[in-house]
Structure formats: C-alpha cells, structure tokens
Amino acid sequence: xxxxxxxxxxxxxxxxxxxxxxxxxxxxxxxxxxxxxxxxxxxxxxxxxxxxxxxxxxxxxxxxxxxxxxxxxxxxxxxxxxxxxxxxxxxxxxxxxxxxxxxxxxxxxxxxxxxxxxxxxxxxxxxxxxxxxxxxxxxxxxxxxxxxxxxxxxxxxxxxxxxxxxxxxxxxxxxxxxxxxxxxxxxxxxxxxxxxxxxxxxxxxxxxxxxxxxxxxxxxxxxxxxxxxxxxxxxxxxxxxxxxxxxxxxxxxxxxxxxxxxxxxxxxxxxxxxxxxxxxxxxxxxxxxxxxxxxxxxxxxxxxxxxxxxxxxxxxxxxxxxxxxxxxxxxxxxxxxxxxxxxxxxxxxxxxxxxxxxxxxxxxxxxxxxxxxxxxxxxxxxxxxxxxxxxxxxxxxxxxxxxxxxxxxxxxxxxxxxxxxxxxxxxxxxxxxxxxxxxx
Amino acid sequence: xxxxxxxxxxxxxxxxxxxxxxxxxxxxxxxxxxxxxxxxxxxxxxxxxxxxxxxxxxxxxxxxxxxxxxxxxxxxxxxxxxxxxxxxxxxxxxxxxxxxxxxxxxxxxxxxxxxxxxxxxxxxxxxxxxxxxxxxxxxxxxxxxxxxxxxxxxxxxxxxxxxxxxxxxxxxxxxxxxxxxxxxxxxxxxxxxxxxxxxxxxxxxxxxxxxxxxxxxxxxxxxxxxxxxxxxxxxxxxxxxxxxxxxxxxxxxxxxxxxxxxxxxxxxxxxxxxxxxxxxxxxxxxxxxxxxxxxxxxxxxxxx
Numbered sequence: 001x002x003x004x005x006x007x008x009x010x011x012x013x014x015x016x017x018x019x020x021x022x023x024x025x026x027x028x029x030x031x032x033x034x035x036x037x038x039x040x041x042x043x044x045x046x047x048x049x050x051x052x053x054x055x056x057x058x059x060x061x062x063x064x065x066x067x068x069x070x071x072x073x074x075x076x077x078x079x080x081x082x083x084x085x086x087x088x089x090x091x092x093x094x095x096x097x098x099x100x101x102x103x104x105x106x107x108x109x110x111x112x113x114x115x116x117x118x119x120x121x122x123x124x125x126x127x128x129x130x131x132x133x134x135x136x137x138x139x140x141x142x143x144x145x146x147x148x149x150x151x152x153x154x155x156x157x158x159x160x161x162x163x164x165x166x167x168x169x170x171x172x173x174x175x176x177x178x179x180x181x182x183x184x185x186x187x188x189x190x191x192x193x194x195x196x197x198x199x200x201x202x203x204x205x206x207x208x209x210x211x212x213x214x215x216x217x218x219x220x221x222x223x224x225x226x227x228x229x230x231x232x233x234x235x236x237x238x239x240x241x242x243x244x245x246x247x248x249x250x251x252x253x254x255x256x257x258x259x260x261x262x263x264x265x266x267x268x269x270x271x272x273x274x275x276x277x278x279x280x281x282x283x284x285x286x287x288x289x290x291x292x293x294x295x296x297x298x299x300x301x302x303x304x305x306x307x308x309x310x311x312x313x314x315x316x317x318x319x320x321x322x323x324x325x326x327x328x329x330x331x332x333x334x335x336x337x338x339x340x341x342x343x344x345x346x347x348x349x350x351x352x353x354x355x356x357x358x359x360x361x362x363x364x365x366x367x368x369x370x371x372x373x374x375x376x377x378x379x380x381x382x383x384x385x386x387x388x389x390x391x392x393x394x395x396x397x398x399x400x401x402x403x404x405x406x407x408x409x410x411x412x413x414x415x416x417x418x419x420x421x422x423x424x425x426x427x428x429x430x431x432x433x434x435x436x437x438x439x440x
Numbered sequence: 441x442x443x444x445x446x447x448x449x450x451x452x453x454x455x456x457x458x459x460x461x462x463x464x465x466x467x468x469x470x471x472x473x474x475x476x477x478x479x480x481x482x483x484x485x486x487x488x489x490x491x492x493x494x495x496x497x498x499x500x501x502x503x504x505x506x507x508x509x510x511x512x513x514x515x516x517x518x519x520x521x522x523x524x525x526x527x528x529x530x531x532x533x534x535x536x537x538x539x540x541x542x543x544x545x546x547x548x549x550x551x552x553x554x555x556x557x558x559x560x561x562x563x564x565x566x567x568x569x570x571x572x573x574x575x576x577x578x579x580x581x582x583x584x585x586x587x588x589x590x591x592x593x594x595x596x597x598x599x600x601x602x603x604x605x606x607x608x609x610x611x612x613x614x615x616x617x618x619x620x621x622x623x624x625x626x627x628x629x630x631x632x633x634x635x636x637x638x639x640x641x642x643x644x645x646x647x648x649x650x651x652x653x654x655x656x657x658x659x660x661x662x663x664x665x666x667x668x669x670x671x672x673x674x675x676x677x678x679x680x681x682x683x684x685x686x687x688x689x690x691x692x693x694x695x696x697x698x699x700x701x702x703x704x705x706x707x708x709x710x711x712x713x714x715x716x717x718x719x720x721x722x723x724x725x726x727x728x729x730x731x732x733x734x735x736x737x738x739x740x741x742x743x744x
Contacts, residue, residue, distance in 0.1 A: 101496075101498060126499060177523040264605070404708060427517050
C-alpha cells in the first residue's frame with residue numbers, strides 16, 4: 001500500500017509505550033476498516049498506462065508455449081526494425097475469450113488478438129473497434145476472401161495473421177500399413193470408417209470441450225447444402241427445422257457407430273494423443289490440434305485429406321480455415337502506435353518470423369516465404385488457396401451467445417442421443433428465435 | 441454491550457453516551473451495514489431488475505417484461521436439468537455425505553485405534569478447493585488415461601465416467617462428498633467433545649443402550665451443531681460450481697444453476713438479462729431454505 005498512496009499517510013497513529021484505552025482501540029479499528037477500502041480508491045488517482053507513445057501494448061491470448069514464443073520472436077523483430085517497444089500482456093486463451101466484452105469496454109491494450117469474421121463484426125457493430133481502413137490501403141498480398149473476412153460495412157477492422165485448415169487428419173504410416181485410401185466421397189468415407197472400426201482403430205472423436213464437434217457439423221453442412229446456405233443458417237436467417245438441416249444430422253448419424261466411445265468425456269488433446277498412439281485411425285480436427293500432440297520427430301507422419309464430397313454441385317469447394325489476427329479497440333490509448341504495429345504485422349515478413357516458431361499454422365499473405373514450410377504446411381497452404389470459399393468455424397461465424405449457450409449443448413445432446421433429430425432442431429430453432437429476435 | 445446500545449438507541453437515553461461514542465458506534469455499525477447493502481443487497485436487487493430486461497452488456501438495456509422467464513422455462517433445455525441437479529445435490533449431501541460425516545465423527549469420538557490418524561486423513565481434503573477436487577477426479581476418471589479405467593483395463597470398452605451423462609453427476613457428487621464428509625466430521629467431533637459425559641452416564645444408569653443413548657441423549661444436545669451443519673450443507677450444495685466447471689464447464693449432465701448463470705453472463709455470450717433471470721431462480725431456491733431455517737430457529741428459540 002505504501003507505494004500506491006497518493007493522498008498522504010493513511011495508517012492510524014499508534015502510540016508506543018502508552019497504555020491504549022478501549023476507545024482508542026475502537027478508533028484504531030474504525031480507521032483500519034477504512035484502510036481496507038482505501039487501496040481501491042487509490043487506484044483511481046494513479047497514472048494509467050498509455051502515456052508513453054514509444055511503447056505499444058498488445059493483449060495476447062496466445063498462452064500456449066509454442067505460439068507464445070513465436071509471437072515474442074515476431075514482436076522482437078518489430079522492435080528492432082522500428083526502435084519502439086512492444087509490451088505483451090498474455091491472458092490464458094479461454095479466459096481472454098470469456099472476458100473480451102468487459103476487456104474492450106474497460107482499459108484494453110493498444111492492440112489485441114482476436115478472430116476474423118462474425119466474431120470481429122459483432123464488436124465492430126457495437127462500436128468497440130477502431131477502423132483501420134487507412135492501414136489496409138497499403139497492404140499487399142491478401143486475397144479478396146481475406147479482405148472480406150476483415151471487413152464490416154465496407155470498413156476494415158482486422159489484420160489477418162495466420163490460419164489453419166480443418167480437415168481429416170491421420171497418420172501416414174498407419175494408412176500405408178493398412179492400405180487405407182483417402183476418401184473422396186461420403187460413401188467412401190463411411191466405408192473407410194467402418195473398416196477402421198473393424199480393425200480396432202475407430203475414428204477419433206471428442207467434444208468434452210464443447211467446440212470440436214462443431215467442425216464436423218460445419219463440414220457436413222457445407223458439403224451437403226453449400227457455403228451460402230451455411231452462412232445464412234449461421235446468421236440466423238434459415239430455420240433449423242429445415243429439412244436440409246435435419247439431413248445434416250441424419251448423415252452425421254451414419255458416422256456415429258464408427259467413432260471411438262466416450263466422445264463427451266474426451267478433450268481434443270486426448271483425441272490428438274490417441275491418434276498419435278495409433279489407437280484411432282483418423283480425426284476431423286484443425287491442423288494445430290494433432291500437430292501439438294505429436295512429438296517433434298513424428299510430426300512428418302501427420303497427413304490429411306480434405307473433408308469428402310457429399311453433394312456433387314458443392315464438391316469440396318469450401319474449406320473451414322479460422323483466421324487469427326490483430327485489432328485495435330475503440331478505447332485504445334495509442335492508436336497511432338497501434339496502427340504502426342499493425343502495418344508491420346500485415347507484411348509477409350512479419351508472418352515469416354512467426355511461422356518459423358509455430359509450424360502448425362499457415363501464412364495468410366501471398367508474399368510469405370513458403371520454402372521453409374514442412375510438407376504438411378505446404379499441403380495446407382495449397383488446400384486453403386485452392387478453396388472457393390473460406391468459412392471460419394461455427395463459433396466464429398455466428399453470434400457468440402448463440403454458439404455458446406445453444407449450440408454447444410445441442411451438439412452434445414445429439415452425440416449423447418443421435419436419434420431425436422426432430423426434437424433437437426425444434427429446441428435449437430426456438431432458442432435461436434429468442435436470441436436473434438432480442439438482438440438490439 | 442451491543443444489546444444495551446440497541447435498546448437505548450430507540451428510547452430517550454442517549455444522554456449516557458457522549459458525542460464521540462455515538463460517532464464511533466455509528467461508524468462501526470454503519471460500515472458493515474453499508475457494506476451489506478452495497479455488496480449484498482444492491483447486486484441482488486439489480487439482478488432482479490435486470491432479469492426483466494434484455495441486455496448484451498454493451499449497448500442499451502431494453503425492457504423485456506417476463507420474456508426471459510418464459511424462454512427460460514419453456515425453451516432453454518438446460519434449465520430444468522440444472523434445477524433437478526441442484527436439488528439432487530442438496531439431497532445427496534444432506535442424506536448421504538452429512539450422515540456419513542456424523543458417523544465417522546462418532547466412531548472417532550469413541551476412540552478407535554489411530555483416531556488421530558483417521559481424523560487427519562479424513563479432514564485433509566477440506567483444505568483443497570473444489571476446483572482441485574475436480575482436477576483430481578479427472579485424473580482418476582478420465583476415459584483414455586484415467587487411473588480407474590487403467591486399473592479396470594477396459595481399453596476396448598472404456599467406461600466414460602465423466603462423459604456419460606447418466607453417471608457423471610454421481611461421480612461429481614461423490615467427489616464433492618469426499619471433501620464435505622471431512623468438514624462435517626470435524627464440526628461434529630467438536631460438538632461431541634462438548635457433550636457432558638455425565639449425561640451419557642445418567643442415561644446408562646437409567647438402562648439405555650448405546651443406540652438409545654446416542655439418539656435420545658447425545659444427538660439432541662448437538663442441536664446447535666446440527667443447525668450449522670445443515671446450513672453449511674445447503675450452502676455447499678447450492679454454490680457447487682467449481683468442481684463441475686473444472687471437469688467439463690458444467691455441461692452434458694453436469695448442468696447446475698450457477699453454471700448457467702456464468703455461461704450466460706460472464707462468457708462472451710453477454711445475455712445478461714437472461715442470466716439474471718436464472719440468478720433470480722437460484723435466489724428463490726436459496727430463500728426457500730433460508731426461510732425454513734429461520735422459522736425453525738425462531739421456533740426453537742421461543743420453545744426454550
């Protein structure tokens with residue numbers, strides 16, 4: 001408390017060597033009680049951060065060891081080039097997400113990490129973000145799809161940094177040993193899954209965390225009903241009771257018997273480890289998920305194939321590839337410094353520095369150096385650049401309240417009891433109406 | 441002394457107190473009252489108010505009338521399971537864990553061998569937070585790598601202790617009871633030590649057997665402890681949160697009202713009005729128990 005006091009001494013005077021009367025003791029207690037509440041008041045008169053224009057603060061959600069180190073390398077490179085200082089405040093990934101609304105309304109860092117698409121638009125719409133269209137004017141090497149993902153209402157708010165595709169991941173050596181072939185169509189996929197189950201290595205599946213199953217839902221919907229339907233379903237414009245949506249769940253049910261048991265008690269880390277130990281044959285996951293669970297010397301054995309085709313007219317056009325990047329909050333106290341950092345982060349070189357330390361992602365900038373890529377990264381980059389449309393992920397393509405409070409439970413209910421599709425979609429639709437209609 | 445003050449304050453007799461006394465007492469009473477109002481009653485009433493609105497935590501607050509309650513009861517699939525689980529939690533702690541704690545206390549009080557050792561071992565879990573108990577439960581009961589499944593060696597058909605919504609709640613209540621039992625045991629142990637041995641001797645002389653002595657003589661003298669244990673049991677059950685949140689964020693069979701409140705208000709979701717409505721329901725459930733206890737207490741006090 002001593003260093004935070006800014007209004008004179010606050011501790012009660014205590015006379016030593018003098019017998020204290022009861023009254024004095026009482027008075028001391030009262031002052032003491034006041035002292036407890038004092039620190040809270042004192043912070044109000046402190047000098048807030050942001051006065052120093054040579055320093056840019058970055059709110060980071062990259063709490064895992066690998067990306068944290070890679071980001072540190074990237075910011076080091078910026079410091080060397082610009083002569084400015086970057087101060088990173090890292091928060092645990094999920095906690096950062098949980099607190100984002102209050103974070104943006106409180107005293108956010110100058111720059112913060114977040115996601116593209118609806119997740120970004122939601123905050124732009126609420127007026128919590130600073131427009132950075134001027135920074136975007138000088139950017140080179142971003143595709144139109146990426147610019148769309150960074151745009152709300154014709155203005156840009158987001159600098160994409162890297163992405164990672166979702167696909168069907170497996171061990172190359174296991175496929176060779178058993179003679180498995182990558183599935184191109186749904187029927188082949190089901191046949192492959194059936195064979196794997198018979199061979200004692202079922203399809204890996206996990207949804208304890210609540211989000212991994214969303215990837216499979218997204219892909220079946222994208223392949224069956226196409227990207228446009230999927231996006232308007234996510235935007236709340238289609239009815240969940242539509243026959244098309246029920247069909248998604250019906251198809252998904254065909255896969256259920258070939259999954260490993262106990263999906264609702266399994267985290268994605270455990271699913272990745274199961275794949276690594278050859279207990280399961282394949283898994284629909286994002287690239288960093290198995291990637292981070294394999295020891296370094298076995299990472300070359302990870303391979304993937306694109307999620308199989310269901311309706312021929314949609315082929316394998318869409319790829320689910322969540323984009324992570326940087327934004328500036330409306331309340332940022334150093335917008336100038338923030339934009340300078342963003343301008344650098346949008347260059348190909350900035351991405352090269354990062355990806356050197358984190359081989360589980362792929363650069364978004366076309367100018368990025370791909371010669372150092374691992375074969376898996378090269379394949380991922382090819383998958384994404386060949387995509388007609390890029391979706392983000394269920395919890396990034398729709399309202400956060402809908403994803404969090406409705407869809408997590410709905411998909412877990414479906415996994416628990418795949419037979420009551422009618423009841424399920426009715427429940428989703430009713431809650432969807434409540435949420436989307438109450439939107440202000 | 442506080443009693444005397446209270447009595448005088450209403451009457452004419454403030455003369456006995458100097459101005460300084462009044463100020464000192466006013467401050468000493470005022471601060472707790474103020475804190476109580478600001479920290480307890482303010483937010484509680486604000487929640488009740490917010491529960492009739494629709495607010496995302498960012499924009500304007502809209503009046504929504506009873507919509508939140510209607511959606512909660514009719515459309516929110518997690519609501520009724522959560523109410524059920526909360527009540528089951530109260531029942532389980534109250535009917536299984538608490539009596540078991542009493543049983544252990546009686547055994548130890550009778551002086552079994554190594555009673556100090558048992559006492560320490562059984563009390564040890566109480567120092568752990570429920571979140572830690574949740575993490576330990578995961579280490580024991582994980583599907584692929586948990587200790588229990590490893591011992592059972594059922595790799596081909598593992599029991600999904602924490603993922604199967606038919607059994608995971610029971611596992612959680614067992615884990616919570618492991619901690620609760622030790623807590624209850626220590627409280628009863630203190631109570632039993634305070635029972636006058638003369639009472640038991642008198643009962644023995646009157647020809648009561650041990651059972652009768654316990655239920656007719658010892659247990660009734662434990663009444664003050666019973667009340668405390670009862671209150672603690674209900675509080676523990678209604679505020680259960682950290683253990684299920686540590687295990688699976690309180691989903692898939694582990695829904696509790698406290699979790700639903702957090703999901704809707706704290707997370708990115710920002711359904712503050714809706715979450716407040718759930719909080720009001722939890723407040724209502726708590727009030728039922730609080731009022732019951734108070735009525736019992738007042739009646740008991742009057743009976744004396």
